[in-house]
Amino acid sequence: MKVVIMGCGRVGARVASLLDHNGHDVTVIDSDAAAFRRLSDEFDGDTIIGTAIDEDILRLAGIEEADAFIAVTNGDNRNIMAAQVARMIFDVPQVILRIYDPVREDTYRRLGLTTVCPTTTISAMILDQVISAAGEPTRPRVVKEG
Amino acid sequence: MYIIVVGGGKVGYYLTKTLLNEGHEVLLIERDRGKVETYNERFGSVVLAGDGAEAAVLANAGAARADVVIAVTGEDEDNLVVCQVAKQKFHVGRTIARVNNPKNEQLFRLLGIDVTVSQTNHILNLIEQAIPKRAFIHLLSLRHADLAIIEATITDDSPVAHRSIDDIELPVDCVVAAIARGPEVIVPRGATIIEPNDEIIAITKREQEDELRRLLVID
Numbered sequence: 152m153k154v155v156i157m158g159c160g161r162v163g164a165r166v167a168s169l170l171d172h173n174g175h176d177v178t179v180i181d182s183d184a185a186a187f188r189r190l191s192d193e194f195d196g197d198t199i200i201g202t203a204i205d206e207d208i209l210r211l212a213g214i215e216e217a218d219a220f221i222a223v224t225n226g227d228n229r230n231i232m233a234a235q236v237a238r239m240i241f242d243v244p245q246v247i248l249r250i251y252d253p254v255r256e257d258t259y260r261r262l263g264l265t266t267v268c269p270t271t272t273i274s275a276m277i278l279d280q281v282i283s284a285a286g287e288p289t290r291p292r293v294v295k296e297g
Numbered sequence: 298m299y300i301i302v303v304g305g306g307k308v309g310y311y312l313t314k315t316l317l318n319e320g321h322e323v324l325l326i327e328r329d330r331g332k333v334e335t336y337n338e339r340f341g342s343v344v345l346a347g348d349g350a351e352a353a354v355l356a357n358a359g360a361a362r363a364d365v366v367i368a369v370t371g372e373d374e375d376n377l378v379v380c381q382v383a384k385q386k387f388h389v390g391r392t393i394a395r396v397n398n399p400k401n402e403q404l405f406r407l408l409g410i411d412v413t414v415s416q417t418n419h420i421l422n423l424i425e426q427a428i429p430k431r432a433f434i435h436l437l438s439l440r441h442a443d444l445a446i447i448e449a450t451i452t453d454d455s456p457v458a459h460r461s462i463d464d465i466e467l468p469v470d471c472v473v474a475a476i477a478r479g480p481e482v483i484v485p486r487g488a489t490i491i492e493p494n495d496e497i498i499a500i501t502k503r504e505q506e507d508e509l510r511r512l513l514v515i516d
Binding site: 204205206226227228229231232233235236239240252254255258261262 | 351352353372373374377378381382386400404408
């Protein structure tokens with residue numbers, strides 16, 4: 152599978168490294184060359200310096216043959232714009248993007264994009280933990296290390 | 298009319314000022330709190346601090362009753378999302394986005410923005426027109442039909458000089474709209490002869506602009 156990833160932060164670098172490790176053809180785009188140091192040492196894919204809201208950069212990254220596009224920069228709006236370019240201009244079959252703002256996430260999910268919202272996901276996980284912990288008859292013990 | 302302007306840079310500032318002067322109800326949304334304070338002192342309380350792409354901020358601004366939302370920040374992705382959220386979430390009738398990178402103009406329209414304004418293209422056009430002694434000038438792009446208006450100055454060695462309109466083979470989607478000859482403006486007929494020093498105003502599909510250029514000014 153050919154995958155183009157925009158944003159080489161912690162999430163982007165990890166997804167890229169894992170996909171690459173599993174034998175997929177991965178290209179990562181980031182505007183900051185220093186970001187690529189987050190990729191695993193074995194990473195064998197391509198890296199491109201630039202912004203994926205630029206069609207020319209996307210073409211360079213091989214978007215025309217891509218099976219999936221993943222937008223995980225820190226900017227919600229940048230992810231949203233890049234994802235729509237990938238979907239509308241280049242007809243990429245699978246487009247996944249991260250949106251921190253839950254309301255914006257809802258808007259773009261309704262428009263048919265595959266969105267991941269860390270804010271709601273992580274809040275739900277924390278709440279689950281708090282509630283299940285509160286359901287226990289005794290308070291969990293604090294274990295000290297060392 | 299109730300108009301929401303997002304982005305309080307130079308464009309947003311003067312736009313707000315002009316719209317207020319015209320008697321509209323205007324709200325400017327700007328991220329920088331320092332600017333918000335300054336502007337509120339100047340305009341009265343018409344500036345809201347916040348990120349205009351955030352639905353909560355737009356809701357606060359009363360986007361649901363806004364007639365127009367105008368996004369004029371320096372970032373294309375922000376302008377796009379402001380307009381899309383305004384449209385999808387608040388059903389604003391008319392959204393206008395400033396486009397900083399001319400390449401994005403078409404994309405914005407494809408993504409449902411009603412009006413795009415590309416200052417870079419406008420400035421390029423104005424400068425192009427101001428450069429003297431250019432034989433072929435792109436005067437204006439007509440947005441919806443992908444049409445352009447061009448001006449060409451005919452010289453003695455132009456391929457169409459001394460020939461009638463009927464006689465020259467214009468590209469398919471082109472029409473000569475007017476000929477400026479000295480102080481006169483001629484609305485051409487088929488029999489009108491094109492003369493050297495004529496300034497031809499033509500309307501053309503954008504994709505035929507180069508073909509027209511070759512026909513009128515380059516042998």
